[in-house]
Amino acid sequence: MQNLLHNLNQEQLQAVTLPAQSALILAGAGSGKTRVLTTRIAWLIQTGQISSGGVLAVTFTNKAAKEMLVRLSAMLPVNTRGMWIGTFHGLCNRLLRAHHRDAGLPQTFQIMDSADQMAFIKRLLKANQIDDEKFPPKTLMYFINSAKEQGLRPREVDAYDEFNRKLVQIYEMYEQQCQREGVVDFAELLLRTYEMLVHNQPLREHYQARFRHILVDEFQDTNDLQYRWLKLLAGVGTRTPAAVFAVGDDDQSIYAFRGANVGNMTAFEQEFAVENLIKLEQNYRSHGHILDSANILIANNSKRLGKNLRTDAGQGEQVRVMEASSDIQEANWILDEVRSLVREGSPYNEIAVLYRSNAQSRVIEHALFSANMPYRVYGGLRFFERAEIKHAIAYLQLMDNPHNDAAFLRVVNFPARGIGARSLEQLQDAARQHQLSLYAAVPYVAGKAGATMGQFVRLIESTRFETQSMPLPEMVDMVLDRSQLKQHYQTEKEGADRVENLEQLVNAAVLFVTEEGFGKDAPAFAGPRAENITVISSGDVQIVDAEAALPAVMSPLAAFLSHASLEAGDNQAQAGQDALQLMTVHSAKGLEFNNVFITGLEEGLFPHENSAQEEAGLEEERRLMYVAITRARRRLYLSFSQTRMLHGQTRYNLRSRFLDELPEESLKWLSPQTKPGWFSPPRKAAWDDNPASGVNQIASQMRKQGGQDNGWRPGQNVSHPKFGEGVIVQLEGSGSQARAHINFGKFGMKLLDLSVAKLEKI
DNA sequence: GGAAATATATTTTTT
DNA sequence: ATATATTTCC
Numbered sequence: 001m002q003n004l005l006h007n008l009n010q011e012q013l014q015a016v017t018l019p020a021q022s023a024l025i026l027a028g029a030g031s032g033k034t035r036v037l038t039t040r041i042a043w044l045i046q047t048g049q050i051s052s053g054g055v056l057a058v059t060f061t062n063k064a065a066k067e068m069l070v071r072l073s074a075m076l077p078v079n080t081r082g083m084w085i086g087t088f089h090g091l092c093n094r095l096l097r098a099h100h101r102d103a104g105l106p107q108t109f110q111i112m113d114s115a116d117q118m119a120f121i122k123r124l125l126k127a128n129q130i131d132d133e134k135f136p137p138k139t140l141m142y143f144i145n146s147a148k149e150q151g152l153r154p155r156e157v158d159a160y161d162e163f164n165r166k167l168v169q170i171y172e173m174y175e176q177q178c179q180r181e182g183v184v185d186f187a188e189l190l191l192r193t194y195e196m197l198v199h200n201q202p203l204r205e206h207y208q209a210r211f212r213h214i215l216v217d218e219f220q221d222t223n224d225l226q227y228r229w230l231k232l233l234a235g236v237g238t239r240t241p242a243a244v245f246a247v248g249d250d251d252q253s254i255y256a257f258r259g260a261n262v263g264n265m266t267a268f269e270q271e272f273a274v275e276n277l278i279k280l281e282q283n284y285r286s287h288g289h290i291l292d293s294a295n296i297l298i299a300n301n302s303k304r305l306g307k308n309l310r311t312d313a314g315q316g317e318q319v320r321v322m323e324a325s326s327d328i329q330e331a332n333w334i335l336d337e338v339r340s341l342v343r344e345g346s347p348y349n350e351i352a353v354l355y356r357s358n359a360q361s362r363v364i365e366h367a368l369f370s371a372n373m374p375y376r377v378y379g380g381l382r383f384f385e386r387a388e389i390k391h392a393i394a395y396l397q398l399m400d401n402p403h404n405d406a407a408f409l410r411v412v413n414f415p416a417r418g419i420g421a422r423s424l425e426q427l428q429d430a431a432r433q434h435q436l437s438l439y440a441a442v443p444y445v446a447g448k449a450g451a452t453m454g455q456f457v458r459l460i461e462s463t464r465f466e467t468q469s470m471p472l473p474e475m476v477d478m479v480l481d482r483s484q485l486k487q488h489y490q491t492e493k494e495g496a497d498r499v500e501n502l503e504q505l506v507n508a509a510v511l512f513v514t515e516e517g518f519g520k521d522a523p524a525f526a527g528p529r530a531e532n533i534t535v536i537s538s539g540d541v542q543i544v545d546a547e548a549a550l551p552a553v554m555s556p557l558a559a560f561l562s563h564a565s566l567e568a569g570d571n572q573a574q575a576g577q578d579a580l581q582l583m584t585v586h587s588a589k590g591l592e593f594n595n596v597f598i599t600g601l602e603e604g605l606f607p608h609e610n611s612a613q614e615e616a617g618l619e620e621e622r623r624l625m626y627v628a629i630t631r632a633r634r635r636l637y638l639s640f641s642q643t644r645m646l647h648g649q650t651r652y653n654l655r656s657r658f659l660d661e662l663p664e665e666s667l668k669w670l671s672p673q674t675k676p677g678w679f680s681p682p683r684k685a686a687w688d689d690n691p692a693s694g695v696n697q698i699a700s701q702m703r704k705q706g707g708q709d710n711g712w713r714p715g716q717n718v719s720h721p722k723f724g725e726g727v728i729v730q731l732e733g734s735g736s737q738a739r740a741h742i743n744f745g746k747f748g749m750k751l752l753d754l755s756v757a758k759l760e761k762i
Numbered sequence: 763g764g765a766a767a768t769a770t771a772t773t774t775t776t777t
Numbered sequence: 778a779t780a781t782a783t784t785t786c787c
Contacts, residue, residue, distance in 0.1 A: 062776090111777090113777075257774065418763095566776095584775090609773095610773065645778075648778040
């Protein structure tokens with residue numbers, strides 16, 4: 001016990017040892033949040049307040065769940081595999097597998113990821129001859145997902161006009177099709193579990209009685225459905241509600257755009273009768289100037305629960321600020337600074353370059369690549385998203401559930417078997433006519449087309465028969481062979497990587513069965529192991545109690561397929577070697593580095609123009625900046641550029657308002673400070689060793705774009721009586737027709753008539 | 763069946 | 778500018 005608690009500070013200790021009631025922990029960046037969470041679990045178990053099976057811990061990402069498990073097993077001698085620790089979706093998957101009948105799902109239901117869902121909707125529209133111009137798949141996907149996130153089934157959605165009535169109708173068809181195929185999307189995992197517990201009293205009471213302590217990580221990221229899910233499982237409103245330990249940071253809420261609702265934190269305080277609100281404000285990560293910058297920046301937000309980070313580490317170095325003349329020069333400057341950091345002894349992987357949007361990485365990558373500097377870009381294709389892996393997974397899905405039409409369509413003619421669009425049309429007609437899955441409809445297709453597709457069906461059936469008693473890895477290997485997938489890529493000229501990936505899939509299966517505790521030889525198709533199932537009687541009803549461990553609730557194959565959908569794998573490129581870390585600010589959340597560059601600090605980019613119009617959007621951008629700043633331990637660089645290529649056009653941006661919100665005394669300008677805006681007198685700068693970049697390039701661009709100038713030209717700083725200072729981004733028309741696109745920062749882009757607008761050059 | 767041409771969008775992302 | 782999706786053509 002002493003060991004568990006002795007390294008905690010006052011606030012942390014208080015949080016860890018709170019009584020068994022719901023509590024809200026406001027955990028600032030770098031305040032030891034994960035540590036508090038895991039120590040709390042360990043402490044609860046060690047003091048005998050709960051058994052390891054009575055704890056439920058929820059995270060958003062698999063990475064966070066894994067980290068919690070690792071740390072916990074270092075603290076406690078318990079088998080963490082059997083504990084209910086996981087993502088919302090992972091936990092729901094387990095519950096639904098164990099209770100698939102109560103949930104109205106086939107045991108072999110399969111999970112669609114977002115890409116699958118999008119394809120599914122497109123297919124649905126086509127099959128029902130719905131105009132995808134009038135009803136764009138994207139819109140539908142958003143509509144369906146948000147309906148589900150509000151807990152609404154089609155019949156419960158309010159449709160007040162013709163268009164919305166049609167959307168609801170498609171939503172209904174979507175659901176029926178999902179049910180027919182035995183597939184569920186991500187939101188459905190949550191909603192199904194929620195509904196199952198609402199409607200099934202014994203089951204609900206069973207789990208409410210079981211989980212007396214529920215811990216939630218990144219609570220500020222919960223959406224409405226997740227909140228209701230927690231409320232239900234915790235038994236809020238019952239006589240004996242569970243204790244919910246919610247850890248989050250409203251200042252780091254950066255996912256409102258995908259449904260996260262920070263308001264859940266205040267709702268939680270009230271509805272869960274929180275008596276203990278603890279703020280973890282001691283920061284163990286960053287030096288003083290960095291923290292001051294973060295604190296002062298975020299103080300500009302109005303809707304906050306209120307929190308101020310402090311450190312014992314001393315002020316440290318000032319934050320370095322750089323104004324570049326172009327994005328290319330910005331990249332070259334980064335390159336030089338990185339070189340000098342490395343000379344001073346920093347490893348590459350302790351240096352991160354952050355940007356607001358992915359497109360910005362190009363220019364930086366180009367500079368790094370030319371200089372032969374090792375770097376790693378986060379956010380690429382993940383393992384299970386690769387085409388060849390998706391194909392292999394589709395075969396495996398058909399082994400377990402042949403009625404998955406998406407899987408069927410993906411591989412029925414891959415590798416090519418002479419099954420073209422015409423055959424598939426016939427098949428789709430037959431399927432619609434008989435209300436069957438494509439697979440089941442094959443016998444109803446006559447002629448050569450039917451025969452060829454029949455061969456495919458027999459391929460699936462015979463492979464299933466052959467692999468029936470094989471362990472998962474062997475089965476996967478066999479499927480790769482029988483499907484001809486491997487052979488296909490082996491004969492393709494650029495297929496070597498793909499073959500390698502397919503072989504990796506077999507390794508992934510080996511790793512998976514070992515890690516999840518399936519016996520090494522357990523047949524891939526073997527259902528839940530009987531010895532893991534406890535039947536509990538509750539009055540007249542028998543409840544099969546779900547164990548957390550995967551073997552208790554599903555077959556190795558089903559588990560592996562879930563794994564493929566729920567954990568798409570690492571989204572970073574070549575791991576391993578010491579390399580510079582490039583990523584968006586969003587993907588940097590939760591990470592920390594000794595040295596951080598925040599680049600592209602310009603109006604329109606960061607804050608992004610699409611967010612700057614509304615107050616809420618702007619505040620989220622500011623929180624994003626707060627997240628970015630607090631990634632840095634020792635040295636922080638901020639940079640912006642006068643010009644930048646975006647969508648094939650040169651843009652002239654004002655510097656970000658966020659820069660002006662930082663405390664002057666914490667900043668150290670590396671470039672001469674200019675008026676916000678564009679052109680300062682051409683200067684020969686030490687960092688500019690590339691004559692084609694920087695000022696010279698702008699001069700040549702100006703010559704190109706110059707056109708008729710009456711003194712108006714792109715890049716000119718102007719002042720407007722109403723909109724204040726801005727930069728001319730683009731000119732169009734001439735003479736009395738001349739108009740200018742002007743970026744006014746806070747007021748956004750305006751198109752003004754030059755002969756009318758009262759503009760002044762500055 | 764697959765390459766070439768054409769259209770289209772382009773903030774952030776996990777499950 | 779560029780990547781991706783869809784359509785068109787051989």
